[in-house]
Amino acid sequence: MNMMKKSALQAWILRESRPGPQLPLFATEFRWMENPRNQEVLKALVLHSPDTINVIALSRDLKWILVEQFRFGIDRCLIELPAGLMDGDESPLEAAKRELLEETGYVATNWTLLGESFLNPAYVTNRCYHFLAVDATYHRDISPDATEDLRVHLEPVTDLLGICQSDLLIDAVGNAAVSFLRKYLN
DSSP states (O other): OOOOOOOOOOOOEEEEEEEEEEOSSOEEEEEEEEOTTTOOEEEEEEEEOOOEEEEEEEETTSEEEEEEEEETTTTEEEEEOOEEEOOTTOOHHHHHHHHHHHHHSEEOSEEEEEEEEESOTTTBOOEEEEEEEEEEEEOSOOOOOTTOOOEEEEEEOSSTTHHHHTTSOOSHHHHHHHHHHHHHHO
16 A cells, blocks of 8 residues: 655644633633644634543452542533542642542552543643552542532442443543553553
């Protein structure tokens, strides 16, 4: 099969930048970006947000440790991996341990960084670090933020990757973590 080699795309040219309104989770910015191919200028919205983490957590008795919470964007409750924003100078691992404890009441002894992905690089600047935490044990009651209402779910692990096939995890970030888990297990 003969594949034609294509030249690399050029980065778009920043022509102007202005801050937008401050939002609870985002600092907004408007950028006027010029397409080098045709000189068309696009007014783009960029959302600056802290990096995030999520955790595939497995208890010592081989249960998925998941959280359920209401999601405003789709106006319904979802079951998700424990996750959250990184605080200040916190490392991704420190944030993962803190969020697992706050959202589920569990602590784990064995942690692995599975990988990282960008949430939506079309207009959001942050990335998500995906962790695997095994041998997790219950430590204390959950301590959700004032803006959270959480319910912990423990789901039996029948097939380590079966969680995606069960339709429990339907969010893209959770599925990205499971994709990294697949690579890790292979």
